[in-house]
Amino acid sequence: MSEREFERMPTGVADFDSIIKGGLPAGSVVLLLGDVGAGQLEFSLTSAAKIGMVMEDPKLIDFLLGHAAKKGKLPESIHYITFSKSREDILQEVGLSFNSDYYESLCKNLKFKDFSEEYFMKSAVPMHWVGGESKKNGLFSDSTEKKGLLEQMTTFFDENANNALIIVDSLTDLIVNDSIPFSDIVAVLKGMQRMAKKWKALVYFILTDDILEKRKQQMIIDSVDGVLAFEWSKHHHTSARQRYMYVEKFMSVLPHLDQARISRFATLVTYQSGFIVIDTERVG
8 A cells, every 4th residue: 555545644743643654644543532621522622723824835744733643634624513612612711721823723623513403402402592583482493303313423424524623512512412322322333444445534532431331331442443542640649630641442553653662651731732742751
């Protein structure tokens, strides 16, 4: 196979990308698995914001993504799929958490797909709470009646995933929804893992750790190409906490970390720079 068939997309975390040869392989479904607030959402939003700015002005690639990103490819579009949050809620969180450049980049470059109406359709939540003016009286469209939420999501991927970066926030929402069989979620992930290679897409699914029993969580892990794990850890002799990221599974990434003898990355989320790596912990 030619080198081009193994193109990588930058993650936007320059120190991480420099070690893994420019980013994650295009055509990958990646699980961002972590403790609550440990950085998985900030990782994905930092990636989207920085890549969006470089898409607008390619001269910023060294400054924002690092020199290693030149070895990879940028996505042609960036999408954010949400099931329970509105676009306004997400952008407000970004505006309060990150600098104005990140906020403006996401406003301009991040294409939102909000499945809130479909997600809450069979719940006790009134449709006008989630913006469903046409559906608040139970008047659902024919397409909504015929297609379930997972089927609508897969249709969205078929229509938008080519050469794209797609963030799904979150897999946790799908798993805790009693109207969606767990076996269907696993089947969709496995099918998406196959199709992502044809789309040359990079897909992030966010999942809160310990939501599932161990066996089911392992089934999810087995259904994706890679797992980036995010965790909190306390410093010895102090109550201060530190965020860490490590690669739990990723056949094409782990050999580079093993060669550099890296076990995990100490990370930080800042207003100015978003999600960053501040240190690496090495083996031996």
